[in-house]
Amino acid sequence: MTATASAVNGNVSAETAQAAAAKAAANQPVTFGKALNTALADALTADESVVIFGEDVGVLGGVFRITDGLTARFGNTRCFDTPLAESGIVGMAVGMAMNDMRPVIEMQFDAFAYPAFEQIASHVAKMRNRTRGRLPLPMVIRIPYAGGVGGVEHHCDSSEAYYAHTPGLKVFTPSTVSDAYLMLREAIDSPDPVVFFEPKKLYWSKDQVDLEELAEQYESQRAAKAEGKARIARPGTDATLVTYGPSVSVALEAAKIAAEEGRNLEVIDIRTIVPFDDETVSASVRKTGRAVVIGEAQGFVSVASEITARIQERCFHSLAAPVLRVTGFDIPFPAPTLEKHHLPSAERILDAVDQLQWEA
Amino acid sequence: MSSETREDLIAEVSRKFGISPEDYMLPARHMINLLNPDGSLRSHEEQGTEPGHEYPLPSPAELIRAYEALVVGRRVNDQNSALVRQGRMAVYPSSHGQEACQVAAALCLQDGDWLFPTYRDSVAVMTKGVAPMEVMTSFRGEWHCGYDTKQYKVAPMATPLTTQLLHAVGVAHAAKLRGENTVVVAMCGDGATSEGDFHEALNFAAVFHLPVIFFVQNNKYAISVPLSSQSAAPSLAHKAVGYGMAGERVDGNDLIALMAIMGRAVRLAREGGGPLLIEAHTYRMQAHTNADDDKRYREDAEVAEWVAKDPVKRMESYLADSGLLGDEVSERISAHAEQVAKTLRDGMNQEADTDPAELFNHVYSQPTAQLKEQAALLADELAREEA
Ligand SMILES: Cc1ncc(C[n+]2csc(CCOP(=O)(O)OP(=O)(O)O)c2C)c(N)n1
Ligand SMILES: [Mg+2]
Numbered sequence: 001m002t003a004t005a006s007a008v009n010g011n012v013s014a015e016t017a018q019a020a021a022a023k024a025a026a027n028q029p030v031t032f033g034k035a036l037n038t039a040l041a042d043a044l045t046a047d048e049s050v051v052i053f054g055e056d057v058g059v060l061g062g063v064f065r066i067t068d069g070l071t072a073r074f075g076n077t078r079c080f081d082t083p084l085a086e087s088g089i090v091g092m093a094v095g096m097a098m099n100d101m102r103p104v105i106e107m108q109f110d111a112f113a114y115p116a117f118e119q120i121a122s123h124v125a126k127m128r129n130r131t132r133g134r135l136p137l138p139m140v141i142r143i144p145y146a147g148g149v150g151g152v153e154h155h156c157d158s159s160e161a162y163y164a165h166t167p168g169l170k171v172f173t174p175s176t177v178s179d180a181y182l183m184l185r186e187a188i189d190s191p192d193p194v195v196f197f198e199p200k201k202l203y204w205s206k207d208q209v210d211l212e213e214l215a216e217q218y219e220s221q222r223a224a225k226a227e228g229k230a231r232i233a234r235p236g237t238d239a240t241l242v243t244y245g246p247s248v249s250v251a252l253e254a255a256k257i258a259a260e261e262g263r264n265l266e267v268i269d270i271r272t273i274v275p276f277d278d279e280t281v282s283a284s285v286r287k288t289g290r291a292v293v294i295g296e297a298q299g300f301v302s303v304a305s306e307i308t309a310r311i312q313e314r315c316f317h318s319l320a321a322p323v324l325r326v327t328g329f330d331i332p333f334p335a336p337t338l339e340k341h342h343l344p345s346a347e348r349i350l351d352a353v354d355q356l357q358w359e360a
Numbered sequence: 361m362s363s364e365t366r367e368d369l370i371a372e373v374s375r376k377f378g379i380s381p382e383d384y385m386l387p388a389r390h391m392i393n394l395l396n397p398d399g400s401l402r403s404h405e406e407q408g409t410e411p412g413h414e415y416p417l418p419s420p421a422e423l424i425r426a427y428e429a430l431v432v433g434r435r436v437n438d439q440n441s442a443l444v445r446q447g448r449m450a451v452y453p454s455s456h457g458q459e460a461c462q463v464a465a466a467l468c469l470q471d472g473d474w475l476f477p478t479y480r481d482s483v484a485v486m487t488k489g490v491a492p493m494e495v496m497t498s499f500r501g502e503w504h505c506g507y508d509t510k511q512y513k514v515a516p517m518a519t520p521l522t523t524q525l526l527h528a529v530g531v532a533h534a535a536k537l538r539g540e541n542t543v544v545v546a547m548c549g550d551g552a553t554s555e556g557d558f559h560e561a562l563n564f565a566a567v568f569h570l571p572v573i574f575f576v577q578n579n580k581y582a583i584s585v586p587l588s589s590q591s592a593a594p595s596l597a598h599k600a601v602g603y604g605m606a607g608e609r610v611d612g613n614d615l616i617a618l619m620a621i622m623g624r625a626v627r628l629a630r631e632g633g634g635p636l637l638i639e640a641h642t643y644r645m646q647a648h649t650n651a652d653d654d655k656r657y658r659e660d661a662e663v664a665e666w667v668a669k670d671p672v673k674r675m676e677s678y679l680a681d682s683g684l685l686g687d688e689v690s691e692r693i694s695a696h697a698e699q700v701a702k703t704l705r706d707g708m709n710q711e712a713d714t715d716p717a718e719l720f721n722h723v724y725s726q727p728t729a730q731l732k733e734q735a736a737l738l739a740d741e742l743a744r745e746e747a
Contacts, residue, residue: 051537077537083567088526088560095530098515099474101537103530115556122520123527130504130516133722167723191725228728275728 029206032180036066036198038211039184040104044074046219047102050188052079054089054106054142063108064144064203090116090141094123097137097193104188110145111154117162124193125168140187141195145173146246146296147343148201150336157333158297160245163195164273164306171273173197175248177207178214179231179271185218186227199246228275232284236266239290239353242281242307244270247294247344254349265353273303281307282314289320290356294344299327321357366634369569370604373633379412385606387597388413391641392621393611397669399677407617413608415620420684426463426615427675427685428693433459433483434672435697436492439704440482440499444650448708450501453480457613457645460671461577463487464618464640465545468573468626476515476528476546480577484547488514492700493707502712521552525561525574532570543571543629545622551582553599554590562637566603571629573622574637577612579644584657600637612640613671616678643669716742 043050052067058081061068070079082089086107093103107113113120120141128136147156164171170192174183180198187194233248234255241251248269255265266284270277285291291311295304304325311323326344334342367381374384390408392415395401409415418426437456443449455462458480466475466487475488485495490507497506498517505516515531518524528546535542552558553576565572576596580587593599600607606628610621618640625636643666647654654663679685720727720735727735 083560083563085560085563087523087557088529088564091523091526091557091560092530092533092564095527095532096534097530098509098527099531099534101534118520118557119523119526123523126504127516128724129722131509131722132503132505132718135509135516136725170724275724276730278729 030177030209030211031203032174032177032198032205032207033064033066033203035177035180035209035211035214036184037068037070038215039181039188040067040070041073042215043104043185043188044070044078047188049101050078050104051096051101052104052106053082053093055082055084055108057081057106062106064200066142066198066203067106086112086114086116087119090119090124093139093141094119094127094137097139098127098135102138102140102188104140104142107141107143109151109155110143110157110159113141113143113159116141120163120169120195121166125166127168128192129168136191137193138191139193140184140190141193142184143195143197144200144203145197146199146201147333147339148199148246148296150339151200152336153333156339158246158295158328160195160197160273161297161302164303168193169274170194171197172271173199173245173273174271175199175202175233175245175269177205177209181209181211181214182218183271189222190227197245201246202249205249228272228277230277230280231269231271232266232280233269234265234267236264236288238264238266238288239292239356240266240268240281240284240288241292241294241349241353242268242270242284242311243294244273244303246296250344250346251294251349254346254353257346257350258353263353270307276307276310278310278314281311285311285315285323286318289318290353291315291319291323292326292349292352292356293323294326294349296328296343298330299325300330302327321355324352324355326352366567366569366604369632369634370606373606373628374412377412382601383412385601385604387595387600387607387609387639391609391611392617393614394617394620395611395614395674395678397613397674399674399681401678401682415617415624417616418619418623422467422619423616423675423679424684424689426467426619427679428696429463429467429483429487430459430615430672430675431693432697432700433462433487435701436483436486436704439701440496441646441650443704443708449496449499451649451651452482452496452499453649454646455480455483455644457666457670458577458579458642459483460615460618460675461575461612461640461642464615464622465547465575467619468622469543469545472513472540472542473626474513474515474528474531474542474544476524476531476544477517478521478524478547478549478552479517479519480549481517481547485512485514485517486700488512490514492704496704496708500708500712502714522548522555522557522561524548526557526564528572529561529564529568529570532565532572533568536568536570541630543573543626545573545575545626547575547577549582550576550578550580550587550596551585551590552576553596562599562603562605562635565635566605569632569634571632572635573625573629574635575622576637576639577642578639579612579642581644581648581658583648583652584654586657595639597637597639603635603637605635605637606633607637607639609639609641612642613666613669613674615671615675642671645670 057067462483494507597607597609
């Protein structure tokens with residue numbers, strides 16, 4: 001029975017009906033994009049030093065609408081458009097952070113953050129260290145990244161390794177609707193600069209999440225928050241799939257198929273590439289004895305390579321087979337009609353799992 | 361902010377001076393220059409000033425204060441070059457010859473105002489109040505930045521060219537959003553004006569109408585490359601009008617003209633007139649750094665020509681001839697310069713002794729698990745070395 005129906009029937013008081021209506025609304029599936037948008041709005045409300053800027057983030061609400069409505073609600077001093085200049089956006093954010101604000105800036109697409117690389121690598125990452133801790137730079141650089149949406153050239157790069165390779169930066173990438181909210185709040189509150197990678201193919205993904213409840217949970221557990229913790233997305237016993245961001249859903253799909261074939265795979269969502277949670281990954285691989293690391297980025301010198309090396313170093317004596325990687329090919333991101341051949345698929349993951357020396 | 365309101369703001373400032381917005385934004389026809397190289401005051405007609413570009417002399421007290429900083433700055437430059445030759449300092453990009461610019465960039469600011477210096481601007485940083493040894497921390501190879509940037513309102517001396525100009529824009533923007541009346545001076549060299557961040561910073565400052573003064577020391581070279589290979593603009597100050605801000609050029613070895621121009625720029629910026637671009641014509645009298653050999657790209661005769669335009673001698677002659685610099689003041693200033701030089705000598709003669717454990721402390725707010733492991737590894741190595 002819907003709240004409206006029960007109210008009409010006179011079975012419940014108006015107040016209860018309102019609460020029930022709110023509950024029903026809360027139970028509507030929420031998109032990943034809406035969770036990010038709400039996190040931004042809540043951060044603007046919670047902390048008046050938070051400012052949001054970038055290209056088209058004002059009236060338009062961003063090309064992916066992640067900042068939708070923020071200028072209207074908070075005014076154009078809290079959320080505003082800048083001239084088209086990525087180095088300028090990041091560099092200005094550095095100065096604002098130097099002067100006690102918390103900028104949350106948007107790079108329109110992965111490949112368009114490259115003009116800002118000097119600012120990110122030479123200043124965002126190094127200012128705290130350069131000044132012996134006297135000048136921390138709390139700021140968030142949001143980057144929509146990766147493929148799977150049929151995007152054209154320069155709109156589908158998985159550029160996380162460049163940033164993860166740069167000491168001083170934290171690198172987050174959520175894969176669920178609730179993590180989209182929680183991790184963006186954490187990133188904004190972090191005393192360290194965070195490069196926040198949003199898998200753009202997930203923007204429209206939905207989950208049954210009560211954002212208000214999540215907000216309360218975040219506010220009340222702020223002190224005890226578990227930044228940098230990996231998540232066991234699916235518990236299993238036979239092998240571990242380690243991945244993050246856009247590849248989590250693919251790994252889960254593979255695990256589901258494997259289960260039908262009688263193999264129980266554990267899936268770990270890294271969540272934060274930096275800081276990296278060796279503990280959770282190692283514990284899982286020591287338990288299962290087998291691992292496949294999955295990443296959409298080209299595999300050579302990738303985050304997947306680093307994770308693979310760390311597993312070999314830490315879990316060698318528990319391993320029944322070499323750790324394998326399933327990644328994008330070492331090619332520039334292909335044109336839309338060809339991307340399906342490039343991206344790690346459930347089949348490719350299962351082929352790798354098959355190679356983990358099961359015959360005793 | 362719409363472009364219309366920005367134009368209105370520029371129009372408003374130019375109306376104050378009774379000239380058109382274009383005449384306000386374009387530099388005066390001639391470089392502003394109040395003192396001749398011999399220290400005599402130029403006649404009003406020769407000063408390069410014109411309606412809307414007027415620069416009255418600063419007060420005698422301001423001039424003496426600036427002269428003191430000038431003398432100290434020259435002494436520090438030469439002391440540091442000596443320390444480099446003796447192997448007590450790793451590297452020093454001297455501003456010998458540019459001290460008038462250094463002093464003016466810092467003295468025009470008030471306590472709450474910010475300075476954004478480059479590697480060449482040690483003297484400006486000191487003049488803003490940073491202790492000499494803290495300024496030189498990086499050049500002695502101890503740590504990258506040795507001073508408390510927030511306490512002094514001085515950013516770390518920037519090496520990646522013009523990246524710091526954007527930070528200056530950000531500091532000014534944050535202050536403006538909070539309704540604070542902060543002015544920011546952002547420094548760079550002539551060669552650096554070719555960098556992309558120079559363009560982005562000037563454009564952002566103009567679009568957001570921020571109180572930033574971009575102060576370019578045109579010392580004629582970027583290491584070996586002369587300005588003619590960097591830019592085809594009529595002058596670097598002319599670049600301002602393309603962004604919708606005012607530009608001016610000044611004799612950068614004329615401390616009086618510099619103070620008049622920087623003083624006015626800070627006043628205008630603080631009153632809400634938006635950003636300005638000041639180009640100071642000066643000369644790097646020594647090599648780019650101790651590692652450079654300037655004989656490979658310029659003639660001794662050219663250097664000699666500029667030695668004759670020395671900013672310190674010029675100011676000294678002016679003050680002495682106009683009766684502002686008595687023996688007593690002169691001696692006090694020399695003693696002050698000697699004492700600063702001694703502080704540097706004594707400091708540099710002590711070994712820098714940073715605990716290697718600190719290497720891991722400032723990468724993040726808390727060291728990651730991986731950094732803790734690496735710190736333990738280094739500590740173990742050091743313990744074994746000691747044993
Ligand atoms: C982005 C960047 N490119 C190159 C360099 C190397 N470099 C250091 S100083 C310099 C010359 C700069 O000349 P100018 O801007 O005129 O300043 P000056 O040294 O003359 O004061 C160069 C090329 C650098 N520091 N940063
Ligand atoms: Mg130069």
